[in-house]
Amino acid sequence: MTTISIIGSGNMATAIGTRATKHGHTVELMSRDTAKAQALADQIGNGATVGAFGARPAGDIVIVAVLHAAAAGVVAHYGDALAGKVLVDITNPFNADASGLATTVDNSVSEQIAAAAPAGTHVVKALNTIFGHVLAHDTPLDAFLAGDGAEAKARVAEFLESLDLRPLDAGGLEMAHTLEWAGILLMGLARNGAGFDLALGAEVR
């Protein structure tokens, strides 16, 4: 079991933090809004702590759980405090009506984060194809991931497995954009009959 740092205090931060503590991890919450981070830490309990926004995270895995448009800026704000960390980008960079993406090929949020992060930091995209409240159910689900750095990706995969998720590797960091499109697919299915109690997955035979 390990310490996981989460930057953010919204829906996904709540779901991931809750699920992580249930599976024995220690969670550190960091938010620009310290009161909100404290409230979330109290809600999650199980030893969840609050870290100062912009300070070096306690965890080696840092979940970037802020809005997509803010993600690269937050990482730049942290700067060298993130050196050597594995950053997990969970964002869905939806356009205004969530019918398409605000990002383009070779400019996914993950790639934006990687460009803003200090040298030696790895970025892995994950958990953007599961709605937060579904993740919070704590039932087994598939979890796609993509990113550079075999060791970084292996550590994220191990973390996902510890949460009773099945990690499915989609490839290198350039595949993060494909996962962003998968977020649009998730939303399209949800809106067209499948409903929002939904996560993407794969049938492997």
Next chain:
Amino acid sequence: MTTISIIGSGNMATAIGTRATKHGHTVELMSRDTAKAQALADQIGNGATVGAFGARPAGDIVIVAVLHAAAAGVVAHYGDALAGKVLVDITNPFNADASGLATTVDNSVSEQIAAAAPAGTHVVKALNTIFGHVLAHDTPLDAFLAGDGAEAKARVAEFLESLDLRPLDAGGLEMAHTLEWAGILLMGLARNGAGFDLALGAEVR
């Protein structure tokens, strides 16, 4: 049970034709290469027939199972012979190394086909997130679809259900591009550990 026309004689034409006849449909095969269509009809058996390439298809549902770069041209070649049909685009417009798409937003193969098709024809994207040999296994799988025309989409969904597939509607024709990205996700997962006995799906709770 209904008559399904398939334009093409490759891997996907074989898988769809075989699965359709197993579930009681009559299959008509149409290919520029008549000998290949006849060989495939003989292989599929169960009353599979060969139709003349470019003639009016016997089926109300017409599966366009040719290479993505040829799809719109084939539909244009058929011209008015396709009037009123429901065209099913199953193509994956992969770039040279299948790491990304040859198509762009608002210019999916489905939208190219719709532009080339006669008025009153509907286009539905489907079956591009299941590898052909997996589809041929005849086991239950999820099948995403996207397209305009509620009635056309309902007919394709009914056809998919008859094949023991679970249709999951992703939205209108503009969502066909999202399904093309899902094809890239399928390929990325296959190449990065999941293997090629693979189909995408969704967990609905």
